[in-house]
Amino acid sequence: MRRSLLKALTALSVAAAAVGVSTPALAANGDFLGGCDVTITTPDATACQGYYSGNILNGSPTDIALQQGAIAALPGSFTWDGNWTGLVNAGDVIGSLTNTNQINFGQTLFGETIIGAHFGNIDDNLGNSGNVSVFWLFNFGTTGADYVVLDNIRGFSNAALYTTGSGGGVPEPATWAMMLVGFAGAGMALRRSRRSNAKLLQLA
Template sequence: MRLSAFCASLAAASVFLTGSAYAANVASSTFDVGAEGWQVGEFQSLGATSGVTYNSVRQDIETSDVFSYNAFVAPTAFLGDKSAVFGGTFRFELSDSLNDGFAASPFTLIGNGQALYAKGSVVPSTDPLAKTTYSLTLIGSNFGTSDGGAGTVSDATLQSVLANLQRVAINADWRSGADFVTLDNVYLCTTGACGAVTPPPGVPEPATWAMMLSGFGLLGAAARRRARSSVTCA
C-alpha cells in the first residue's frame, strides 16, 4: 500500500473509533457537580416546577413531597425535538427510602398535547446507595395512555411526542404519604448502549489511538527519508 493511502486509512479508522462508534448519549445527567438544571413538578402534566436538593456526598439529587403527584423534571437538554431517540433507551437510577410498595409508571413523556406513561411497576429500592436501575426501550408498545401503562400507544404516537418533547418526568411519588426519593445517572440514548461512554473490549481508548498515530507518523517520516520522497498525511 502507498504511504499516503496508509495514512488516510489510519486517520479514518481513528475518527470512526473515537467518535460515532460510542456516541449514543443524546442527553445525560450524572450529578457529579450539581443538580444540572433538574427540578420537581407534576408527574402527569405541564406546569410549575420547584428546585431539588443536591447531595454532594452521594452526588445525586433528592426530593420529598412537593407536588400532589411529585416527579423529577428534566432540564432543557432532554427536551425539544428528540426524534433521534425513537428505538433508543431511557435509563436512570432511583430510590425511595419511604416507599410502601405503591406501583406506578416509572416516568412520563409529555409533548404535542399528549402524556405517555412508561409501562412497568417495579418499586424502587429503599437504599439511596443501592438504587434501582430503570431502563426502557423507546417504542410505542412500552407505553400506555394512563398511569401504570394501561392503554395502547402506537409508534407513530410516540414519535409525535418525541418530536416536540415538553416534559420528561421521573416518578418521585411511590407512597401514599411522604416520600424521600433520590435520582442519579440519567441517560437518553439513541441505542441500547446507554450510559457512560466506554470503548468495547479490545478497542483502544482515544488517547491510545493518538499515541499510535504519532508512532505511525514517525515511521512514515523515516520511510520518506529512506525513499527520498515527499508524502504528507492530511
C-alpha cells in the first residue's frame, strides 16, 4: 500500500514537472515575439516589425529605446530621434478608430510612412491573440492616403505616426506642361512690357 502510494506521488510530481517545463513563461513587456503580418491592413504594409509584448507606445525611456530599435529594423533610412512629446504635440498619436476600423491620420500622407500600433487583443498568427505592439512601414506613393483599414482585428488601443513620408505628390506630366506654359507666358509678357517701356522712354 505504502509502495503504491509512493509510486502514485512520484508519477504525479513527474507529470507536474513536465507541465511546468512545457508551459511557456509569460512574456515581459517589450519582449520580441515575432510573427507580425503585413496583410492585416488595407493597403498592405511594405514591411513590419514585431510583435512586441504589451504596449510600448509611450514616452518611458525603456519603451522609447524599443520603439527606436523597431523602427531602425524596418527597411529605409528613417531614424526616429526619440522625441515622444514631439509626436504628441504634432497630433500624431491616434487614440481611436473611426469609420469601420480606420486609423485616420487627419491629413494626407505620401511616400514611406511608419506607424506603430498597440492591440489589447489581436487575431494574430502567434496563436495567443495577445497584448502586442507592431510597427508597419507603408508606401503611399504619390497618390497618398488619409487612413489605413485594420482587417478583422480586435482590441485596437492606440497608434503613433512616426514619419509622414515626402509630404506631397510629384506633379503629373500634364501639370508640368501647364506650369511650363505659364512660365513661358509670364516671360513673354515681361519682355513686351520692357519693350513698351523702352519705346516710351525714347519718345520722351
